[in-house]
Amino acid sequence: MKLQTKFSILMLSTFCVFMIAFWLVTQYWTTRINSEWAIRLTETQVTFDMQRTLRPLLREINLAKQLAAEPAILNMALHENDASYRQRGIAVLESYRTQFQSQRYFAAFTQSQHYFLNDGEKRSASNLLRYTLSPHSSSDAWFYKATASPQIYALNVDLDAHLKLDTQVWINHLIKLGDKTLGVVGTGISLKNLEQETEALKQQGIHSLWVDRALKIQLHSALTRDDETREPELGNPHLPMNAVFKRRGDVAQLEQVVQHLLVSGEKSATLRVEYQGKPHLLGVMYVPELDWFALTLMDSVQGKQLQQALSQVMIFGVIFLGVLLIVWFCLNRWVLFPLVRLQHNMALVELNNSLPPLLITGTGEVAQLSRRFEKMVHHIRDYQANLEAKVLARTQDLDATLAAIPDALFEIDSWGMRQKIASNYSADIFVKQDAGTNESLFDLLPVEAVSVLKSALHEAQQTGLSRGHQFSLQVNSQVRWFELSVSLKPHLKGEDDHFIVLAHDVTILKQAEEQIRSLAFYDALTQLANRRLLNERLKQAMAASKRSGRYGALLFLDLDNFKPLNDAYGHEVGDQLLVEVAQRLTQCVRAVDTVARFGGDEFVVVLHELNEDAIVATQQALQVAEKIRLTLAAPYHLSVAIGNQPPRTVHHQCASSIGLSLISPHQACEETLLKQADSAMYQAKQQGRNRVCAHV
Structure with a gap:
């Protein structure tokens, strides 16, 4: 189909679619504006009625609320048989009576079932107790319904069967104590x-109603029944809705709207009903202060002025069609024909991959477009050649860079599937020789390594980059440590996540860290804790003792017969003795206890959390110390080599002097503990050595 034909069909279709859409939109907005008018008018009408008609009712509700909270009323309800409480309560009721608009109050109590009322007339002034309520009387059902309701107050429109009063709007407010x-x-x-008062506010074409949750009319302004020409009697409360709306489904629709407002919490709603055989808009608004619904009937005739405007749509459509025809003719002459010729030239460029001599088509902007097309073709070809050269150079640079990286570099997706492997190191470490190319790394690596790799991928997925995660692998019978750097590759929305993973071999660094840690915290000869680690463990023992309330102990021991061995056979034999002493000490204590070399032939043992009683804890520490003394006193069999002579075994007897200091939950200084244990150790030496002394 030619472009001219398409454009003609487009113009015709545009005209038809526009006219239909314009007609529908106009109809829609006519209905919408009518509905909006009804909603706004309903809100305005309710506000107006609240201020003019219902303000006195709200004022009476507030007074009833204050009256129900009066202490004298609460005491009267609890102690009505007490004359003093009853007198004070009636006095408060009388004080509020003068404030009520009707000069009338009532009070009914749950405990006594008594009903008090004073309507300002002389016949009730001398006898305020009017009667006793009965749960079997239908006329007293309002009282039992009110006391069983969770609502603190309610409105009840009804006659007083006992007192023969005219129809009243009764305000029932609960007296609550907790x-x-x-x-x-x-x-x-x-x-x-x-x-x-509601009748005085009547507006032409608008009717206001007030209904309860059961859709029974409580108030109305000059409302006319749908089946009669007269208004309903004012003294007839609870007029049902089916007396107003006769069309089938109107009342059911209204019930659904009422339930929707109660459940959803929306302020208002609008629906269409039939009233007196004519269509009306009915606005519904919930008034929580009264637990009533305000209904506003608005005659739909008020929207007819908008509907009359639809006749002008046809005139507008004719004018619009004429404009479209003129536009179509001009576009055909100035745009479409020159564009067809330009399209023909573009087709020649596409088929021949060369630029034929172009004929400038059209005038004005179309001629400029032809010239710019020619320049664009030359520019694109030059740019494409330059771009291909740059891509080739950068690809070669990247290949050279990747070849120089000694670490494992590869690309994987979220399921561990390898997409690219960029170094031989990757192939050797992270790919099994017998594994298929479509096997996931999550299945090839050990469980611990997979857990670390997944954590790094998750972090990169959240933040774009992950560094510092480490794991170990068994490579050629050696344990190698790797540190991961993972970055999330940019990708289009909807594509799977891919990651660039760099696994750096940090085995030498890990070994250096372990060696530094060992040198910093452990004795090089005996592999026991040194002084620095001893201080940390001693602080931990003091903190644990303070936290649990249990005593600990510090043993300071010195070898009694070490120097003669050192002088006779040299330091190498002395070092053998120190190593065996360290092993024997470790076997004498628990795993939670600490054995440290303090210096030379001095050792320190920290016993953690012995007992809450100091005497029992001391006995436990002495038992451990005695065990150590006996263990160290056993003979040592040492290997001695002198000159070129073959090694021989030397039997050596080495005792120990041990000082004991108790770690109290209230101990504040570890230095004091060491001094106390050291002092007890010297006391043991002075008493003849090879013994245990405790600091007192």
Whole structure:
């Protein structure tokens, strides 16, 4: 299909679609504006009614709330038989009566079932107790319903069967003491007066109704039943909705809207109903202060002015069609025909891969477009050649760089599948000779290495980069350590994540760290803790003792017969003795205890958390010290080589002097502990050596 034909169909389709859409949108907005008017009018009407008609009702509710919280009323409800409490409660009720609009109050108590009322007339002034409530009386059902309800107050429109009062809007407010309901207090407002005030606010074409949750009408403004020409009697409360709306489904639709507002918490809603045989818009708004719903009926005739405007759509459509025809003719002459010729030239470039002599087509911007197309073709070809040369050079540089990297470098996805391997080191370490190319690294590596690799991939996935994760592998019967650097490759949305992984061999660094740590914290000859590690362990023992309340112990021991051996056979034999002493000491204590070489032939043993009683802890420490003394006193069999003579075995007897200091939960200084144990050790030497002395 030619471009001219397509453009003609497009113009015609545009006109038809636009006119249909314009018609539908106009119809939609007509209905929408009518609905918006109803919603706004409903909100305005409710606010207006609240200020003019319902303000007195809200004022009476607030007064009833204050009355229910009065201490005298609470005491009267609890102790009505006490004359003093009853007198003070009635005095408070009388004080509020003058504030109520109707000069009337009532009070009913749960405990006594008594009903008090004073409506300001002389006949009730001398006898405020009007009658006793009965759960079997239907006229008293309001009281038991109110006390069983979770709502703190409620409105009840009803006659008073006992007192023969006209229809009232009764305000029932619960008397609460904590969670306990003590009774109900409130007042009544004449329904006739409220409806007269509502009637005074009537607006043309608008009807206001107030209904409860059961959709029974409580108040209305000049409402007319759908099946009668007269208004319902003002003294007839709880007029049902089916007396107003006769069309099938209107009442059910209204019930659904009411339930929706109660559940969703929305402020208002609008629906279409039929009233007196004519379509109306019905706005519904929930008023939580009264637990009523405000209904506003608006005659749909008010929206007819917008519907009349639809007749102008046809005039606009004719004008729009004429404009489209003019535009189509101009575009055909100035744009479409020159573009067809330009398209023909582009096809020649595509087929021949060379630029034929181009004929400048059209005038103005189309002619400029032809010239720019010619320049663009030359520029793209030059740019493509230059770009290919740069890509080739950078690829060669990258290959040379990757070849110089001694570490393992490879690319994997989130499932551990290898995509690219960039070094021979990677192939040797991370690929099994008999493994298939589609096998995941998660299946090839050990469990510990896989866990570290997954953690690094997860971190890179979250932050873009991960460094510092280390794991070990068995390579050629040797343990090699690797440190991972992982980066997330840029990718388009929806594509799988891919990662660049660099595994740096840090085995030498790990070995150096272990050697430095050993030199820093352990004695090179005996491999026992040195003084630095001893100080740390001693602090830990003191902290544990303070935390648990258990005593620890510090043993300071010195070998009694070490120097003669050293002088007679040399330091090498003395070192053999020190190594065996270290082994014997380690075997005498628990794994949680600490054995340290303090210097020369002096050793320190830290016993952790012995007992909470100092005497028992001391006995336990003495038992360990005595065990050490006996173990060290056993003969030593040392190998001695003098000159070129063959090695011979020397039997040596070496005793020890041991000083003991108790680690108290209240000990504050480790230096003091060492001095105390050292002092006890010298005391043992002074007493003849080869013994244990405790610091007192």
